[in-house]
Structure formats: structure tokens, C-alpha cells
Amino acid sequence: MGKLTTHILNLTCGKPAANVKIELKRLGEEAILVKEASTNADGRVDAPLLAGEELVSGEYVMEFHAGDYFASQKMNTADQPFLTIVTVRFQLTDPDAHYHIPLLLSPFGYQVYRGS
Known part of the structure; x- marks a missing residue:
């Protein structure tokens, strides 16, 4: 049974981003x-974003609301955040696969990859 999961690590403090x-x-x-x-x-999210029959092949976009998060953590160094929404566009091709998309995040940059 396929699923789509994610997690976010705040690289500034080396802790999960809640x-x-x-x-x-x-x-x-x-x-x-x-x-x-x-x-x-x-x-992490409490349950997969997609699982089982919900996971349909196709193109998706995941939007991470980084600006709101950093504002809540008082981690923006200016009045306005540099990153507002981090957008990741990707394809799901195998409904039986586990797709994991981690986000490594800081106020001024990010890295995303397909994890396991």
C-alpha cells in the first residue's frame, strides 16, 4: 500500500519544525x-498525507508555510520573512510506493529530497 509522508527539520536550531x-x-x-x-x-504530520487508494499517480505540489512558522518562532531577522511559502512540485508514478519528502529549512534557504 503506497503512501506520501513528510517531515520538516529547522536547521537553525537543529530541531523538528512543529x-x-x-x-x-x-x-x-x-x-x-x-x-x-x-x-x-x-x-511530522500525524498520518500520511496520502495513503492507499488516495495515492493516485499524477503531479502534485506541496506548500510549506515557512514564513508563518518562522514568525511564530520569532526567527525572522527583518520585518518581512524572506521565505513565505516553500513550494515543492513532484510526480507520483507508483501508487504502491512510499514517497517521503523531507524539508530541511532555515529562514533564508531550504533543501528538499526524496527520502525513504
Whole structure:
């Protein structure tokens, strides 16, 4: 059974990023909101963003609301955050695979990759 999971690590302090809003959208003629979630104290969502029959092949975008998170942590060094929403666009091709998309985040940069 396939699933899509994520987690976020705040590189500035080396800890999980809690309470980050995440929006998952499926792309087609227009973007359709599939799921909205927030990370827990471990920087993960409590359940997979997609699992089983929900995981359909196609192109998706995951939006991580980094600006709101850093503002809540008082980690922005200016009045306005540099990163507002980190957008990751990706393809899911195998409905039986486990797709894990970690985000390593700081107020001024990020790295994302396909994890395991």
C-alpha cells in the first residue's frame, strides 16, 4: 500500500519544525486542494498525507508555510520573512510506493529530497 509522508527539520536550531501548515494540491487543469495538515512536535504530520487508494499517480505540489512558522518562532531577522511559502512540485508514478519528502529549512534557504 503506497503512501506520501513528510517531515520538516529547522536547521537553525537543529530541531523538528512543529506547527507548520502544509497544503497538498493535485495538479491538472487547475490545482485542487487534496489535504491540509500541520506538523506535530516531531515535525511530522500525524498520518500520511496520502495513503492507499488516495495515492493516485499524477503531479502534485506541496506548500510549506515557512514564513508563518518562522514568525511564530520569532526567527525572522527583518520585518518581512524572506521565505513565505516553500513550494515543492513532484510526480507520483507508483501508487504502491512510499514517497517521503523531507524539508530541511532555515529562514533564508531550504533543501528538499526524496527520502525513504
